[in-house]
Amino acid sequence: MERVFANDFSNLSTYELSQSFTQVQPNLSNDKLDKFILGKSFFRIPWVEAPSSTTARDGLGPLFSANTCVNCHVKNGRGKVFEVNNIVDKSHVIRLSIPLNDTDEHQGMIAKFGSIPEPNYGVQISINGVPGVPFEAKSLVHYSTKNIHYSDNTIIILQQPIVKLEKLGYGDLLPNTIISARIAPALVGLGLLEQITDEQILANEDINDANHDGISGKANRVWSEQTKKIEIGRYAWKASAPTVKYQSANAAVNDMGLTNPIYEHQSCTLIQVECINSSKDGEKHELTAQRLNAISYYLTHLKLPKSIISQYQGQRLFSEIGCSKCHVPSYSLPNITIYPYSDFLLHDMGKDLADDRSEFDALGNEWRTPPLWRLGRVSLILKDNKNFLHDGRARNLEQAIIWHGGEAERSKTLFMNLPVSSRGKILQFLNEI
Amino acid sequence: MHDSTKKLMISFVLTVVIVISAASVFLSGNEINPLLITYANIATINYTDALNDAKKLGIKLKDFTINPTIETMGNAKAAWLNARESYSQTEAFRLSNGPIDAEEGWHTSYGAPEGRLNAWPLDENMIDYTTNAKGRKTSGNIIDTPDIFNPGGENPLVIDVSIITSDVLVALNENGGNANVTTGYHVIEFLLWGQDQDYTNFIKDSVTHGALLAGQRPLADYTINVNADRRKQYLNAAASLIISDLESITSAWADGDSTNYKAALLGQNSDVTKNINVKVALKQIFSGLGIFIKSELANERIAMAVLTPSEEDEHSCFSDNTHRDITQNFQGFKNLLFGTYNGFDYGVALIDAMKDKTKLMGLIASVNTKINQMNTLAQVSRHFDYQIHPNDSQARQIKILKNELRAIGDQMIYVAKSNGIDLTVGNIMDVEEIKL
Numbered sequence: 001m002e003r004v005f006a007n008d009f010s011n012l013s014t015y016e017l018s019q020s021f022t023q024v025q026p027n028l029s030n031d032k033l034d035k036f037i038l039g040k041s042f043f044r045i046p047w048v049e050a051p052s053s054t055t056a057r058d059g060l061g062p063l064f065s066a067n068t069c070v071n072c073h074v075k076n077g078r079g080k081v082f083e084v085n086n087i088v089d090k091s092h093v094i095r096l097s098i099p100l101n102d103t104d105e106h107q108g109m110i111a112k113f114g115s116i117p118e119p120n121y122g123v124q125i126s127i128n129g130v131p132g133v134p135f136e137a138k139s140l141v142h143y144s145t146k147n148i149h150y151s152d153n154t155i156i157i158l159q160q161p162i163v164k165l166e167k168l169g170y171g172d173l174l175p176n177t178i179i180s181a182r183i184a185p186a187l188v189g190l191g192l193l194e195q196i197t198d199e200q201i202l203a204n205e206d207i208n209d210a211n212h213d214g215i216s217g218k219a220n221r222v223w224s225e226q227t228k229k230i231e232i233g234r235y236a237w238k239a240s241a242p243t244v245k246y247q248s249a250n251a252a253v254n255d256m257g258l259t260n261p262i263y264e265h266q267s268c269t270l271i272q273v274e275c276i277n278s279s280k281d282g283e284k285h286e287l288t289a290q291r292l293n294a295i296s297y298y299l300t301h302l303k304l305p306k307s308i309i310s311q312y313q314g315q316r317l318f319s320e321i322g323c324s325k326c327h328v329p330s331y332s333l334p335n336i337t338i339y340p341y342s343d344f345l346l347h348d349m350g351k352d353l354a355d356d357r358s359e360f361d362a363l364g365n366e367w368r369t370p371p372l373w374r375l376g377r378v379s380l381i382l383k384d385n386k387n388f389l390h391d392g393r394a395r396n397l398e399q400a401i402i403w404h405g406g407e408a409e410r411s412k413t414l415f416m417n418l419p420v421s422s423r424g425k426i427l428q429f430l431n432e433i
Numbered sequence: 434m435h436d437s438t439k440k441l442m443i444s445f446v447l448t449v450v451i452v453i454s455a456a457s458v459f460l461s462g463n464e465i466n467p468l469l470i471t472y473a474n475i476a477t478i479n480y481t482d483a484l485n486d487a488k489k490l491g492i493k494l495k496d497f498t499i500n501p502t503i504e505t506m507g508n509a510k511a512a513w514l515n516a517r518e519s520y521s522q523t524e525a526f527r528l529s530n531g532p533i534d535a536e537e538g539w540h541t542s543y544g545a546p547e548g549r550l551n552a553w554p555l556d557e558n559m560i561d562y563t564t565n566a567k568g569r570k571t572s573g574n575i576i577d578t579p580d581i582f583n584p585g586g587e588n589p590l591v592i593d594v595s596i597i598t599s600d601v602l603v604a605l606n607e608n609g610g611n612a613n614v615t616t617g618y619h620v621i622e623f624l625l626w627g628q629d630q631d632y633t634n635f636i637k638d639s640v641t642h643g644a645l646l647a648g649q650r651p652l653a654d655y656t657i658n659v660n661a662d663r664r665k666q667y668l669n670a671a672a673s674l675i676i677s678d679l680e681s682i683t684s685a686w687a688d689g690d691s692t693n694y695k696a697a698l699l700g701q702n703s704d705v706t707k708n709i710n711v712k713v714a715l716k717q718i719f720s721g722l723g724i725f726i727k728s729e730l731a732n733e734r735i736a737m738a739v740l741t742p743s744e745e746d747e748h749s750c751f752s753d754n755t756h757r758d759i760t761q762n763f764q765g766f767k768n769l770l771f772g773t774y775n776g777f778d779y780g781v782a783l784i785d786a787m788k789d790k791t792k793l794m795g796l797i798a799s800v801n802t803k804i805n806q807m808n809t810l811a812q813v814s815r816h817f818d819y820q821i822h823p824n825d826s827q828a829r830q831i832k833i834l835k836n837e838l839r840a841i842g843d844q845m846i847y848v849a850k851s852n853g854i855d856l857t858v859g860n861i862m863d864v865e866e867i868k869l
Contacts, residue, residue: 030836030839033732033839034736034740037732037733037736037737038736038737038740038741041733041737045612046586046610046611046612047612048556048559048586048612049585057554057556057612057745060586066587067586067587067610067612068610071587090587128586128587128588130585131573131583131585
């Protein structure tokens with residue numbers, strides 16, 4: 001990875017920065033550029049309800065949250081909690097599950113889907129429905145605050161989200177339903193991450209903390225509908241998706257109601273009669289194999305913008321206090337060394353961050369270490385986007401660090417005990433990587 | 434892709450506001466950059482022609498709706514095809530932070546109507562009946578809804594469509610999402626021609642009329658059909674909106690107005706804060722042309738159609754006029770590159786300063802040949818929607834055409850450089866964004 005020595009983005013215009021994540025890799029041949037722009041087009045086209053006057057773009061719904069991929073992945077950047085006036089943004093999705101019991105049915109579902117869907121609403125709340133199909137619900141997010149004191153008596157106010165569903169279209173949720181909020185992650189360097197081998201990820205596994213450093217990374221072993229076998233998960237907040245294509249297919253069916261070669265059925269529940277009847281007209285693959293492949297091609301051939309590391313003291317401190325144990329800086333690929341700052345493994349992050357939702361091997365208090373590369377760019381793409389962590393609860397990187405618990409408690413404490421100038425250096429480094 | 438979703442924000446435009454003192458040479462009238470004069474004068478005449486042709490279309494649509502016959506319907510279709518000839522050339526002025534589609538700045542007051550004029554593809558079954566993929570006639574559209582219409586999609590607002598007016602069409606346009614297009618040339622096209630889906634391969638669309646036939650909407654839709662009057666209302670409302678939008682843009686480029694966009698581009702605006710720095714003006718023109726040829730014409734319009742392949746992804750799919758869209762889009766580009774319009778020379782041109790034109794001229798000659806062949810075949814053998822069929826020998830030619838247009842887009846870097854303007858590849862690729 002080429003390193004550029006600079007300490008800001010002053011040579012880039014606002015516009016260029018905003019487009020950091022939408023550029024094509026340079027020097028693609030005409031044929032490859034064709035694939036890329038096809039995928040880009042499918043990533044951006046608005047889908048319409050089926051059956052339409054043409055099969056080229058129909059298949060939206062019956063239940064859906066958005067009608068294009070880019071509606072949630074604006075400029076391929078991160079999602080956010082609110083649009084205007086405290087209306088929850090469509091890129092902030094609500095996943096549902098119920099606690100697992102020992103029945104064969106539940107064990108079978110866990111093996112295949114990774115969690116147990118809520119019986120009346122399924123795996124995810126759809127905030128829209130096509131005409132004649134009631135939407136499932138709208139979500140509300142409120143915050144309670146809690147004050148955290150540094151040793152120098154600086155106070156940081158954290159906001160703990162309280163998510164509620166309203167306008168429920170299909171009756172009450174089961175009383176013990178687990179509601180998990182997720183914002184869309186930034187689409188950065190996905191093609192490079194796919195080149196990391198399973199062996200490279202598994203090499204960092206330490207499930208039983210054999211080295212007694214308090215950190216026990218575990219890979220998520222997930223069922224792939226794509227290959228019909230167990231794979232190592234590496235994408236999504238709990239590492240539930242093994243490949244970009246798999247994650248794209250999952251988003252297509254859950255976020256837009258587009259069936260595809262990997263998910264051939266609409267996610268209507270048994271009581272959603274209008275949804276079931278409405279999907280009878282749909283094609284088996286509303287998002288065809290060609291289009292799904294093109295979308296994956298687009299996402300894996302986006303150009304990774306340059307990093308601009310200049311804060312080497314911050315980099316050293318980051319490592320010294322143990323952040324890099326999970327945020328593993330680099331991987332050697334055949335032609336390049338990349339610096340994503342993640343081990344792609346699951347870690348217990350403590351009760352404050354836990355959402356109680358299990359996904360395959362990921363428990364309710366476990367999260368995948370998210371890659372940190374291009375964090376600074378992420379914040380510059382959409383100026384008003386101050387949403388960090390899985391549900392956007394942290395308003396800046398400092399808050400995101402302070403939320404760390406569980407296996408990260410020790411490093412978090414070390415961070416909080418650093419002098420303010422050192423903390424600043426770490427934060428500056430994070431904005432540069 | 435929806436033109437209505439295209440954005441261009443060239444940030445250097447956003448950051449430069451040149452304040453020129455009253456004593457400035459710019460006000461002497463002798464110092465205006467000749468490239469800008471040529472460009473702006475072509476804009477004036479081309480938009481004037483587009484407006485006049487749109488007015489002729491409006492008259493023929495009125496004639497047709499007052500007295501719907503095979504003949505008046507044919508005249509209306511001919512007027513639509515004629516209106517596209519001049520409008521398609523004006524597309525070379527897009528993506529250059531000009532009044533047609535600027536995202537920011539005082540000149541957005543002209544309405545930036547590009548999307549409203551030319552959005553495609555449509556979700557046509559929102560507008561009127563279609564035959565859907567199951568072979569059934571669809572209903573629940575604007576034409577057959579006598580009272581309150583719900584456009585569907587995301588957070589739609591219901592609209593009273595009991596009388597279809599320009600205001601109603603504006604209220605419905607992109608209401609519920611940017612697939613919900615209700616205005617512009619292509620809406621009129623659909624209301625005149627109806628569907629035309631010409632093959633069964635990648636997608637199973639089956640409303641087919643043959644290699645040299647476009648959509649075959651029956652005259653009865655405007656005579657004995659129960660919704661005939663509503664279609665007439667729709668046609669006239671859509672035409673008057675096109676005319677008023679083009680009037681706005683024509684005023685932006687009009688001569689003799691010291692307060693309009695043309696004056697600002699030439700550094701002659703009486704409000705000096707509106708005047709655009711010459712280098713900024715040229716940079717946005719060069720990068721706009723590059724983006725238009727490469728990202729828009731080659732990628733979005735030709736590559737999408739031929740690679741998918743999908744009738745829905747060809748520009749004028751109801752009238753089978755896509756070959757003319759492509760031809761006149763490229764003609765609009767050549768107008769500005771060579772400083773000519775309709776055979777008349779408008780002065781110093783963008784290409785004049787270029788020392789070695791060999792590669793660029795070779796590419797243009799090769800593209801001209803392929804475009805001529807596409808046009809000939811569209812007239813005597815098979816329309817564009819048959820030419821892009823994977824098994825057709827023309828599909829390969831159209832793919833090469835697309836690659837050559839991309840190369841021409843890349844050449845704009847050198848054209849710009851010879852005029853003292855630095856562009857990077859990034860300036861001519863991939864810079865549109867969905868409006869949210």
